[in-house]
């Protein structure tokens with residue numbers, strides 16, 4: 001399977017925060033043949049372990065996505081919803097969405113609301129029905145819709161669609177697992193849950209694994225837009241973005257140094273990454289147990305949390321190469 005085909009398969013699986021079973025099953029099928037022991041914990045984390053006597057290394061990429069959770073039904077069948085994770089109201093306008101049972105619809109705003117006053121509360125999901133009764137046959141309170149934007153291949157070696165944050169990270173981990181040849185290190189690859197609602201899955205996984213080092217693989221800001229506010233330091237196509245800092249973590253200097261050294265030694269394209277907004281699973285891991293030296297490798301993502309995110313396919317592969325090198329390194 002090509003990297004693009006993997007991205008398509010993993011990104012298009014249903015899996016909003018707290019409801020990751022389907023995407024977890026998709027990933028488990030892909031990694032099972034690689035000889036890992038796969039278990040699922042109480043929070044739904046998919047934990048893949050290959051035993052070794054060496055350094056205990058934990059990798060985490062979150063498999064949960066943002067979602068729209070049904071809260072209220074209007075008489076006309078329109079569904080009001082709350083945010084699961086960081087939804088921006090303007091990104092939701094006209095977004096195609098689907099529920100777990102396959103019911104599809106679009107998001108619109110109330111007719112009397114000005115764009116500048118847009119909030120989640122002024123939006124609704126239209127499933128194409130005309131009454132509350134019809135809508136309630138399809139969806140109940142607490143059901144979660146996700147963006148229904150298939151992954152496409154753009155020019156410029158870019159994948160476009162929903163939830164490259166962070167299924168691209170999941171794919172990078174799968175590729176890394178495929179690339180690893182020989183090591184004594186004790187390897188733990190976690191496909192974590194509930195990252196988008198507060199880095200919850202990786203926290204409990206870190207307690208279970210008790211790693212010597214932890215790496216999060218996630219997306220980062222792509223600082224390549226016109227009139228960009230320069231809140232980040234990397235851009236799409238830069239290779240593996242080696243995290244130095246985000247809002248959740250100041251990466252352990254030894255981990256940053258190790259990653260940079262491995263990138264140089266193995267000829268892997270990389271850049272140093274500082275972002276002023278957003279967090280990753282590394283933030284939760286470093287504060288678990290009595291503290292864990294943590295870091296991250298990331299792919300730059302344009303239009304994060306929109307239905308049409310963009311990530312460079314070669315960046316996904318560079319992140320995989322760097323994680324595979326880290327997995328096989330001596331510490």
Ligand SMILES: [Zn+2]
Nearest residue numbers: 165166218219
């Ligand atoms: Zn993410």
